[in-house]
Amino acid sequence: MGEKTGFRGAGLAERAWLAIERLLSGVVESEYNPLYYLGAISIFFLWIILVTGVYLFLFYDISARGAYASVQSLTITQWYLGGVMRSLHRYASDGLIITMLLHAFRCFITGRYRHWRWLAWVSGVAIAWVVWIGGIFGYWMVWDERAKLIATLSARMIESIPIFGLPLSLNFARVESLTDQLFYIILFIHFSTAFLLFILILVHIVRVTRAVINPPRVAAYGIIIALLALSFIKPALSGAPADLKRLSEAVPFDWLFMFIFPFLNWVSARSLWGFIVATTLILAVVPWLGRRNRKPPAKVALENCTGCELCMEDCPYQAIMMRPRTDGLSYPLEAAVVDKRCASCGICVGACDYKAIDLPDMTEGTVKAEIARLASELKEKAEGRRVVVFACAKGPGPGLLSGGNGTINGLDWARVVALPCIGMLQPSMISSALDKGVDGVFIASCAQGDCHYRKGADWLSARLAGFRPPVVKKSLDRSRIRIEYLSAVEGDAFIKGLTAFREGLKARS
Ligand code: HEM
Ligand code: SF4
């Protein structure tokens, strides 16, 4: 079917990931599935890190001799607050690494990193390194045996960069030579990473309309409870104080932050830098590798545009600007598409009530002509109740099509119109199908909370419920319309839902 409609089904790796998401959605509601909120959960971890970090700083002694003792006293004498704050700081940082990596992996595996998403991806790569560097310097600050090991290994790395002429490890030769200045620098770097992160996150989401930056409340409470429980069950503690006269003893290893150091056993610091730089560059150019053809951007038909701003409100990637009228019509504003940012999702087509914006390769007109064609074919060939299905190209619908004619294997009473995003479904398309004599309209949206174009499923649900213009006409018989939210791996549920819907239609008088 892919060749006929131009929509690509999910690949094997993506389907495996979607199956995991589906499993989790079976345990928690789909709209609360944490895998759909990994970016927002990462921001939540960052807030915890920030608040607890400020508290820890109030008691931190920025000196070579005082750092260890101040952290120790906070952990032990104030275990009920300072100790908990420290544990929350540590575990939220670990949590951040995990959710950040899962978020990046998810964007990659579901193909959400190319074209208009490049800025989010490239800034994401920068964010990942800043998070990691922040964590490494956080461990330094404790100045226990683990900090000494990290300090020694990272000093080897830093010294190998030709611009840092000073042999940093000389600092670690004797405890007396450790300067307070060094601790000020460590603290400065640690703080700067937090500041830099917030700036990078602003860049990260600058082209995302109404970015989801807060996880659902239930997930936030769950995270706080889990972190608190962990803090009491296994509080974050220091090791023995760093003793520079002794060789490092075995220290607990935090793989999430220290994963890079074991490589120093096999390669030189310079080679390791080479590897880090090469990996970073490859990751940064990933959006431009193996690039697939991009669909043409949306086009505005100015003569129909009233400047109502609905398309701009609904566009998920800030690809529509409103500007002063250029054609002399009496409306003050007109819509203009920023081609490079356009995802060709068609959500703006669904938002426009004036036929003023269209996807060049799939216009509202061609969709309606297709609806008319399928409706008349159903009338001719099918018995009993007939159904037109509007299917999200990222849902299960397209994968089930056969013959490229809008038909689904074995179901001669249904025909499918596949849309790039279910948000493209203009309410008048639903009316048009029902007006053409079909008995019901079945809408197969992608899973709730997981729209490939972020907002399409939400906007359509709101249009159906009458909360968001353009609304689906109140006069339409709602029992003839059904929406189901299904991911690409839910083909069986799609067929089951569609068949049950038709049975319901049959039962009607
Ligand atoms: C602290 C770490 C990170 C945070 C807090 C974060 C946060 C976010 C947020 C809030 C969004 C918008 C979600 C939405 O409303 O649709 C987002 C999107 C995105 N992030 Fe991240 N992110 C982080 C790290 C990364 C990393 C490491 C990568 C990849 C290298 C990445 C790649 C992306 C991409 C490609 C999008 C766009 C997804 C889309 O358009 O559907 N992020 N991120
Ligand atoms: S929704 Fe349609 S009429 Fe309104 S501004 Fe956009 S293109 Fe113009």
Ligand code: SF4
């Ligand atoms: S097709 Fe999608 S991304 Fe492009 S302008 Fe319309 S709503 Fe925005």
